[in-house]
Amino acid sequence: MALQAGPATEQTTTTASPSEEPFILCDNLVKIYKVADLEAVALQGLDLQIQQGELMAIIGNSGSGKSTLLNILGGLDRPSAGRVIVGGRDLLKMSERQLVRYKREVVGFVWQQTARNMLPYLTALENVELPMIIAGRYGAKERRWARELLEVVGLANRMNHRLSEMSGGEQQRVAIAIGLANRPPLLLADEPTGSVDTRTAATIFDLFRQIRDQYGTTIVIVTHDPKVMSKVDRVVAIRDGKTSTETIRRVAIDMTDFAAGNIVLGETHDEFVVLDGAGRLQIPREYLEKLQIRKKVRLELEGDQIIIRPIPSEDADKSQQEAHHRRWGFR
Numbered sequence: 001m002a003l004q005a006g007p008a009t010e011q012t013t014t015t016a017s018p019s020e021e022p023f024i025l026c027d028n029l030v031k032i033y034k035v036a037d038l039e040a041v042a043l044q045g046l047d048l049q050i051q052q053g054e055l056m057a058i059i060g061n062s063g064s065g066k067s068t069l070l071n072i073l074g075g076l077d078r079p080s081a082g083r084v085i086v087g088g089r090d091l092l093k094m095s096e097r098q099l100v101r102y103k104r105e106v107v108g109f110v111w112q113q114t115a116r117n118m119l120p121y122l123t124a125l126e127n128v129e130l131p132m133i134i135a136g137r138y139g140a141k142e143r144r145w146a147r148e149l150l151e152v153v154g155l156a157n158r159m160n161h162r163l164s165e166m167s168g169g170e171q172q173r174v175a176i177a178i179g180l181a182n183r184p185p186l187l188l189a190d191e192p193t194g195s196v197d198t199r200t201a202a203t204i205f206d207l208f209r210q211i212r213d214q215y216g217t218t219i220v221i222v223t224h225d226p227k228v229m230s231k232v233d234r235v236v237a238i239r240d241g242k243t244s245t246e247t248i249r250r251v252a253i254d255m256t257d258f259a260a261g262n263i264v265l266g267e268t269h270d271e272f273v274v275l276d277g278a279g280r281l282q283i284p285r286e287y288l289e290k291l292q293i294r295k296k297v298r299l300e301l302e303g304d305q306i307i308i309r310p311i312p313s314e315d316a317d318k319s320q321q322e323a324h325h326r327r328w329g330f331r
């Protein structure tokens with residue numbers, strides 16, 4: 001697949017126009033964890049924009065910073081530096097009290113470990129009612145809403161079952177209903193299909209789409225399941241705490257068989273390399289390996305293209321030698 005470089009976020013929209021303020025803005029986000037005397041840099045200058053109503057996924061290897069990013073967006077953790085704005089709120093400038101309200105009203109969370117989402121000895125319905133009770137709202141309207149949510153997630157006839165009697169997939173559906181209980185505009189899901197089989201995973205991804213379409217919820221799913229690609233509008237890959245590439249799904253119309261009366265609707269994926277605020281880009285590792293690129297390349301502007309040329313290894317040695325000579329005044 002050919003990679004296209006560009007500030008791709010500007011081209012991504014599903015429900016909002018590109019000129020609109022993004023719902024989520026992460027600007028040069030840094031998160032450093034200090035453990036004893038060691039520092040772990042979980043996010044190193046991450047830039048990301050997400051539009052309101054977008055259904056997107058963040059993929060990346062274990063340890064790449066996905067959960068760190070999600071926890072920051074959810075107000076569970078604070079960044080070390082950078083800017084993060086959600087729905088016009090600057091998360092770094094919020095007081096503890098504002099943060100509590102933010103967590104209750106603006107974001108819903110779905111975790112991989114179902115135990116973190118709910119109480120096994122309560123029924124599905126009671127579990128969905130709980131966040132509303134905790135938020136101090138509970139009446140006929142809320143009861144109706146809890147039922148509606150359980151219907152939406154496909155558990156209309158399992159509402160009064162205890163969670164301990166439900167399958168992993170059913171529990172994850174309840175978890176999604178719980179995450180939506182306080183009608184948050186933003187739903188964050190960390191590896192929501194990590195504990196279910198492939199087929200169940202596909203139906204859960206479909207459910208996220210249905211919820212976005214029905215309620216306009218902005219949904220960010222963290223996963224290492226590449227199959228998410230065909231289920232969301234956009235996939236952003238993060239590597240070493242920075243966004244590296246993004247892939248946008250488009251519906252393609254195939255007219256090649258038009259004469260025979262067939263118009264085929266399919267999907268294509270456009271993959272882009274993301275530039276950071278300083279114009280840096282990450283070259284995919286497979287390309288680096290294929291062309292044996294190590295420390296340097298040549299960059300050439302040709303017409304409307306920028307060409308990245310590998311330096312043959314002897315050349316690289318020679319140019320290093322030359323630089324050394326220049327530095328020490330040798331000829």
Ligand code: ADP
Pocket residue numbers: 033034035040041042060061062063064065066067068069
């Ligand atoms: P992912 O969710 O992509 O697997 P994480 O965001 O959990 O990645 O972690 C990113 C990096 O930050 C890892 O190197 C991890 O060890 C480190 N890290 C995450 N949380 C903590 C923490 N609470 N204390 C120290 N290091 C952490």
Ligand code: MG
Pocket residue numbers: 066067068
């Ligand atoms: Mg994680």
